[in-house]
Amino acid sequence: MTVHVGILGATGAVGQRFIQLLDEHPTFELAAVTASEASAGKRYAEAAKWRVDTPIPEEIADMEVVETTPEAVPDDVDLLFSSLPSGVASDVEPAFLEDGYVVSSNSSNDRMAPDVPLTIPEINPDHLGLIEVQREERGWDGALVKNPNCSTITMVPTLSALDEFGLERVRVSTLQAVSGAGYSGVTSMEIIDNALPHIGGEEEKMETESRKLLGSFDGAELDLHDADVSASCNRIPTIDGHLENVFAALAEEPDAEEVREAMRSLPGIDLPSAPDQLIHVFGEEQPDRPQPRLDRTTENGMAVVAGGVETTVDGVKYNCLAHNTIRGAAGASILNGELLVEEGWI
Ligand SMILES: NC(=O)C1=CN([C@@H]2O[C@H](COP(=O)(O)OP(=O)(O)OC[C@H]3O[C@@H](n4cnc5c(N)ncnc54)[C@H](OP(=O)(O)O)[C@@H]3O)[C@@H](O)[C@H]2O)C=CC1
Numbered sequence: 001m002t003v004h005v006g007i008l009g010a011t012g013a014v015g016q017r018f019i020q021l022l023d024e025h026p027t028f029e030l031a032a033v034t035a036s037e038a039s040a041g042k043r044y045a046e047a048a049k050w051r052v053d054t055p056i057p058e059e060i061a062d063m064e065v066v067e068t069t070p071e072a073v074p075d076d077v078d079l080l081f082s083s084l085p086s087g088v089a090s091d092v093e094p095a096f097l098e099d100g101y102v103v104s105s106n107s108s109n110d111r112m113a114p115d116v117p118l119t120i121p122e123i124n125p126d127h128l129g130l131i132e133v134q135r136e137e138r139g140w141d142g143a144l145v146k147n148p149n150c151s152t153i154t155m156v157p158t159l160s161a162l163d164e165f166g167l168e169r170v171r172v173s174t175l176q177a178v179s180g181a182g183y184s185g186v187t188s189m190e191i192i193d194n195a196l197p198h199i200g201g202e203e204e205k206m207e208t209e210s211r212k213l214l215g216s217f218d219g220a221e222l223d224l225h226d227a228d229v230s231a232s233c234n235r236i237p238t239i240d241g242h243l244e245n246v247f248a249a250l251a252e253e254p255d256a257e258e259v260r261e262a263m264r265s266l267p268g269i270d271l272p273s274a275p276d277q278l279i280h281v282f283g284e285e286q287p288d289r290p291q292p293r294l295d296r297t298t299e300n301g302m303a304v305v306a307g308g309v310e311t312t313v314d315g316v317k318y319n320c321l322a323h324n325t326i327r328g329a330a331g332a333s334i335l336n337g338e339l340l341v342e343e344g345w346i
């Protein structure tokens with residue numbers, strides 16, 4: 001089965017990752033690339049400042065970039081990936097949805113809307129059922145599915161594993177890579193020999209999105225998980241890979257090895273881009289792992305890596321890491337697209 005896909009915002013940092021990850025995908029064939037008016041009409045290779053570490057696939061280099069409107073996208077495209085700035089996405093995504101397109105979006109607009117599935121396929125695939133609610137409420141023929149923020153997606157699989165011990169409270173501090181801010185997001189003068197203890201909007205996203213992802217869906221409404229989550233977000237001079245220090249309060253008192261085992265044995269999902277094991281966990285003999293440079297490409301950048309697990313007075317503390325532009329962005333949207341196909345929404 002071949003599914004024709006398009007990328008909205010294909011020339012940007014995340015758009016380029018989509019192109020890299022879709023190259024030789026077993027099901028998805030890239031049939032449309034869109035960007036702003038300034039890029040429309042140009043060859044992709046001309047419009048995009050290519051910054052990914054593998055060459056532009058030949059057939060994509062010559063593809064014409066089209067405007068980001070439903071009329072400009074060929075009719076045979078079944079699934080759109082969206083990597084537009086969120087302000088642009090909130091204006092243009094609805095037009096595609098009204099036109100019947102299924103959109104797997106990485107942009108942050110609408111992630112917390114009660115009728116929009118915010119999905120990590122291994123954690124909450126059942127939340128896709130919200131599409132029925134969405135269609136009924138908004139009158140769309142298409143469907144909008146979001147993946148979470150990159151810092152949120154790094155932590156939530158580990159919290160899901162901890163929930164078997166009664167997850168009550170989470171405190172997390174992040175060390176986020178500069179690629180998360182986009183190519184021109186922070187200047188070298190700001191970040192070299194430095195750390196920035198504020199990333200606009202990021203803390204609130206971690207605090208709210210994680211409770212939606214861990215929440216329960218009864219077929220009509222989604223209840224947020226009642227854990228109290230508080231985040232502190234920091235930018236550091238790594239290129240890719242967000243590292244996070246998590247402190248979780250639990251109702252039960254598992255020992256560190258039980259926690260490691262719960263993380264290692266969290267079930268995965270059988271989809272083409274999914275890792276074989278969702279969470280890799282370093283034992284106490286390697287307390288200095290995970291590290292961004294060494295561990296961000298584990299399982300092609302789609303796994304979460306944890307370590308430093310120790311018990312505390314009210315639960316457990318540990319570190320976790322994921323590749324922010326792969327598992328945290330383009331790879332996450334592609335995995336959601338694979339789930340949409342698997343579950344018959346496309
Ligand atoms: N960078 C990262 O690691 C992460 C980013 N994200 C999110 O993903 C989204 C994209 O981020 P990123 O790739 O870094 O952004 P970029 O600025 O690199 O790319 C933006 C893309 O959107 C296009 N675009 C901009 N304005 C318009 C417009 N008015 N109409 C149509 N297309 C437009 C650009 O086209 P053109 O080239 O023509 O300007 C480009 O293709 C954002 O919502 C961001 O928050 C999420 C997680 C991680």
Ligand SMILES: N[C@@H](CC(=O)OP(=O)(O)O)C(=O)O
Pocket residue numbers: 086106107108148149150151176177179180181199202205324
């Ligand atoms: N804010 C994230 C990247 C990002 O764009 O997140 P979101 O998908 O929530 O907009 C970072 O700086 O690392």
